[in-house]
Amino acid sequence: MMIDIQDLRVSFGDGADAVTAVDGVTLSVREGESFGLVGESGSGKSTVLRAVSGLNDDWTGRIAVAGAEQGPKRQKGFYKLCQMVFQDPYGSLHPRHTVDRILAEPIAIHGLGDADARIDRVLRDVGLGPSFRFRYPHQLSGGQRQRVAIARALVLEPRVLLLDEPTSALDVSVQAEILNLLRRLRAEHGLTLVLVTHNLAVVANLCDRLAVMNRGRLVEEMTVEDLRRGAAREPYTLQLLRASQGYDRATAESFRDYA
Amino acid sequence: MTDDTPLLEVSNLRVAFPTRTGMAEAVRGVSFTLGREKLGIVGESGSGKSMTGRSILRLVPPPGRVTADRLAFDGGDLLAASPKRMRDIRGRRIAMVMQDPKYSLNPVMTVGRQIAEAYRVHSKAGAAEAKRRALEMLAAVRIRDPERVYDRYPHEVSGGMGQRIMIAMMLIPDPDLLIADEPTSALDVTVQMQVLAILDDLCSQRGMGMIFVSHDLNLVASFCDRILIMYAGRVVESCRASELHAAQHPYTRGLLASLPKIDEPPGDLPVLSRDPAWLEA
Numbered sequence: 001m002m003i004d005i006q007d008l009r010v011s012f013g014d015g016a017d018a019v020t021a022v023d024g025v026t027l028s029v030r031e032g033e034s035f036g037l038v039g040e041s042g043s044g045k046s047t048v049l050r051a052v053s054g055l056n057d058d059w060t061g062r063i064a065v066a067g068a069e070q071g072p073k074r075q076k077g078f079y080k081l082c083q084m085v086f087q088d089p090y091g092s093l094h095p096r097h098t099v100d101r102i103l104a105e106p107i108a109i110h111g112l113g114d115a116d117a118r119i120d121r122v123l124r125d126v127g128l129g130p131s132f133r134f135r136y137p138h139q140l141s142g143g144q145r146q147r148v149a150i151a152r153a154l155v156l157e158p159r160v161l162l163l164d165e166p167t168s169a170l171d172v173s174v175q176a177e178i179l180n181l182l183r184r185l186r187a188e189h190g191l192t193l194v195l196v197t198h199n200l201a202v203v204a205n206l207c208d209r210l211a212v213m214n215r216g217r218l219v220e221e222m223t224v225e226d227l228r229r230g231a232a233r234e235p236y237t238l239q240l241l242r243a244s245q246g247y248d249r250a251t252a253e254s255f256r257d258y259a
Numbered sequence: 260m261t262d263d264t265p266l267l268e269v270s271n272l273r274v275a276f277p278t279r280t281g282m283a284e285a286v287r288g289v290s291f292t293l294g295r296e297k298l299g300i301v302g303e304s305g306s307g308k309s310m311t312g313r314s315i316l317r318l319v320p321p322p323g324r325v326t327a328d329r330l331a332f333d334g335g336d337l338l339a340a341s342p343k344r345m346r347d348i349r350g351r352r353i354a355m356v357m358q359d360p361k362y363s364l365n366p367v368m369t370v371g372r373q374i375a376e377a378y379r380v381h382s383k384a385g386a387a388e389a390k391r392r393a394l395e396m397l398a399a400v401r402i403r404d405p406e407r408v409y410d411r412y413p414h415e416v417s418g419g420m421g422q423r424i425m426i427a428m429m430l431i432p433d434p435d436l437l438i439a440d441e442p443t444s445a446l447d448v449t450v451q452m453q454v455l456a457i458l459d460d461l462c463s464q465r466g467m468g469m470i471f472v473s474h475d476l477n478l479v480a481s482f483c484d485r486i487l488i489m490y491a492g493r494v495v496e497s498c499r500a501s502e503l504h505a506a507q508h509p510y511t512r513g514l515l516a517s518l519p520k521i522d523e524p525p526g527d528l529p530v531l532s533r534d535p536a537w538l539e540a
Contacts, residue, residue: 040447041418142304171303171474176517176528183527198447205519205528228522243448244521246481252456255449 089145360421371409
């Protein structure tokens with residue numbers, strides 16, 4: 001198993017104000033697998049990802065990545081293994097750093113040599129090429145920025161990429177380019193992907209297996225083949241599937257809240 | 260108004276912004292007419308779809324310049340209308356719902372008072388009458404406990420509820436035309452469908468016309484009656500919503516093809532290659 005999560009719980013706030021964002025989630029992702037974590041806002045899907053990546057240190061349960069048990073704090077070596085890409089490429093790149101400096105930073109942090117060749121290689125790998133190397137983020141389109149964010153994650157040659165809504169801030173034509181890029185990178189580098197999204201069609205395109213979350217709990221796990229056939233077991237998943245199929249007056253009427 | 264006067268006539272609409280290298284046109288000659296129907300305007304970011312919606316209400320910020328051969332609402336010229344006349348039209352006759360309720364509601368005023376205010380600005384009603392109407396409107400957008408929500412501040416309500424509150428506020432003066440700019444993009448899919456159902460019912464019950472600006476082709480195709488597809492400030496294609504799948508323009512076809520679909524096997528998606536000829540098509 002590349003990622004093994006047992007009974008993960010995350011809550012925010014204290015006492016009467018405490019909110020349980022993740023409520024006993026158990027799941028595992030195999031090496032080389034592309035796994036989708038799907039849910040609506042507030043379902044806890046991003047919080048699971050943030051706990052795995054070490055961005056949230058206040059959790060209970062068990063998280064193991066590549067066989068290594070993780071505590072609240074991550075060792076530096078962890079980030080050589082596991083990197084994250086965020087939703088908003090307008091917010092996740094330093095506006096006053098060039099692409100070169102953005103990509104050089106992780107190399108310096110991890111004391112890897114050969115920065116010049118690494119940056120050149122990773123830029124080609126994400127389809128940008130050397131001409132983008134000394135530009136600033138504001139000189140790039142949204143899709144180009146997301147490619148830089150993916151390059152920053154890949155420059156350390158990790159084995160796991162955690163992706164938090166990587167295409168939902170992009171136009172559909174650009175989304176297609178980024179999905180194709182992620183598929184190619186996964187195949188070439190044997191990456192394990194964990195993709196958090198609200199978009200079932202994106203999961204169907206890029207993932208092998210998925211888990212559906214609602215209000216902090218894992219509702220059901222299924223293969224993408226089952227998703228494609230509409231073979232969900234849980235009513236909540238079936239409702240999500242219906243809602244993804246476009247507007248229909250009668251369908252909208254049938255929606256209910258699942259606790 | 261007779262039935263054969265269109266609600267809105269737009270002919271050769273242009274919106275331009277001055278830049279260091281001359282005028283940059285965000286909207287380049289858009290023409291359409293709108294009856295009491297749901298018209299979708301679809302396009303990617305930068306296509307001019309939002310600017311088209313804003314220019315109808317003359318809400319394009321300076322130094323942007325709006326010109327048109329004709330921009331008429333209910334037979335009256337909007338471009339020649341005085342600021343006072345525009346204030347009467349905005350809200351009362353043409354209302355606009357924006358994308359994000361977080362930034363569009365007043366954070367230091369309860370939502371009930373904001374809705375009541377929208378009513379009082381456009382009618383001579385007293386405070387008690389306005390409150391009664393506001394509560395009715397909250398119920399009409401299917402808020403379960405209107406009395407309780409009336410006294411809430413915007414930060415105390417969820418995104419879906421905030422968007423319904425915005426819609427209630429926009430619809431309380433009973434406008435003839437609603438311009439909705441990505442009204443449901445910030446919402447979860449199930450809430451999105453419920454909000455659309457409310458708009459759908461209000462259109463059919465009140466005979467309101469609606470311009471629905473969105474980037475989501477499938478959503479627009481399933482919700483609207485007619486669609487304009489915009490690219491680089493122009494309408495490249497218009498069709499009945501039910502016939503979007505048979506669209507002819509290579510841009511529209513490219514956009515449709517680039518959408519991942521749940522029932523298709525995984526694999527590379529066709530990528531849109533932009534033809535410079537589309538800029539003039």
